[in-house]
Amino acid sequence: MSSLALPVEASDGPRRRRLHPILVTGILLMALLTALAVLAPPLFGHAATTLTSDSRLAPSAQHLLGTDEFGRDLFARALVATRLTLVLTATATALSVVIGVSVGTTIWMAPERVRRAVLGVNAVAVAFPSLVLALVIAAVLGAGAWPATLAIGIAGCPAFVRLSANMAAPIVTRDYVSTARRLGVPGPLVILRHVLPNMAEPMLVLVASCFAVTMMELSGLSFVGLGVQEPDFDFGKLLSDGLVSIYTQPSQVVGPSVMLVLTGLAAMLIGDGLAASSNPRTRSRTRSSGPTGRLRPSGRPAVPPADPEATVSVRGLRVHSAAGVELVKGVSFDVAPGEVLGIVGESGSGKSLTAMSLAGLVPESTDATADALWVAGHDLLAPVPPAALARDVALVYQDPVSSFNPALRLGTQLTEVARTHLGMSRGAARRALVDRLRRLKITEPERRTHQHPHELSGGMLQRAMIASSLLTEARLLIADEATSALDVTVQVEVLRRVVAVSRSVGASVLFISHDLGVVRAMCDRVLVLYRGEAVEELSADALEQGRVSHRYTRRLLEAAEYVEAIR
């Protein structure tokens, strides 16, 4: 939320996106089963289907699971059944997904009445258990492998219609989708280009789980005699054949049971692995160098902080893009405890990259180096415990609305960092939050903690986020254009309170803005960045009296004075 930090590691190795171990295990297992599906029929087909006189043999070295009543090798039959089981399951799953997702997304291109009618009918179908629905369809279509597949595939559609309709709902209202539709882009193209790519990841997770359920349902139909028929066999058919002699020859059901479990496990592991990979909390744990770009020593002799008490001491900070472009060019500065330092500069001058480097959040695909980078007593060029950095460096972002989860009450989300990183109890964190909210002049602070984000104005949310970031008693508060989204009249008022509250808890503030006027009103010192370089460092007095030397700063100052004059 408002205060966060991610692992900082000095790593020289190339950055690679690593797959989650659960996903790798699932893919390997599924690859093994697929290889078995391809190779088992030619290798073991003869032993699995040839009738012999060796009826009902017990397991032995020659027949690992024994033989059935027609003398066929049970181990070979379990392996050979993999192909038909996987083919039928994949077909039924594909049917459910393709039909379900097509209907669930296309209805958003249809008139509202049609959409409501389709969703209403679908809701009734969803309420009907899919296996019962499949049994009804299978009974109508007749027994057989492909009718059963069709039945299971169709029965699985309503769930996918509902899921994809729900997933598409927030996407179709986004501006780029509305614009595409207004420009007359055909509905199917809008779905293919804008809607489906945005729901692909969660959908893949569901498809993997659906595969396991579909296999169980298909096996169920074969088991009750409505699915695969003699002489073909899948896992369900093998279980059904073994049931009659389960007490006298239990080894008959071992092969298909184990294969069912392994196939279901592979699908579920892939689903869980995909879910874990798409969850940033678990994803960050599986990456060798964290989700941020690289931050490492420059290679020049290490520089100790000029003032050991300084909250920030940066020397020679450089940030390069993946293409090798130097975006920040050797910036150096200090921030004393309780000091408010403003960083100003035009758009693209490197303000955010500089500030984010201080929080250990170098963007992906960039590479940051420094001769020294000390923040709140941590040497960021060496590994720093993420919890310590999250506690000591607080970040306040520009857009308060998108920083909040609309479904959670403010009290829960605003105390999350304090509870997680400081180990504060729920009650203590809430009391501290109420105190910070009160100090930031938010009316009825107790009641606010029970409200949802939509019940507060943008200005209040921004102050609430700042209050939360001050809960951890951070030593540095980084406010990156934190109030730009607010009305000009509220901006200065909010900032004054931020500075006052930060000072009262002894925190330094790094205040980033385009607006020299606002910076001049707030900061003790100002650092002017121009095209990635720190071109001037000024005291608030020097700025006030117009004692600036760089022509770029002079232009900024003139622009600020012009804006103030016309306000």
Ligand SMILES: Nc1ncnc2c1ncn2[C@@H]1O[C@H](COP(=O)(O)OP(=O)(O)OP(=O)(O)O)[C@@H](O)[C@H]1O
């Ligand atoms: N991850 C990245 N990969 C490549 N270039 C980047 C990346 N992040 C930022 N840049 C580039 O680095 C330069 C500085 O970006 P930065 O966000 O620090 O600017 P800024 O001064 O904060 O601008 P603004 O006020 O518009 O946010 C810009 O040219 C930007 O396009």
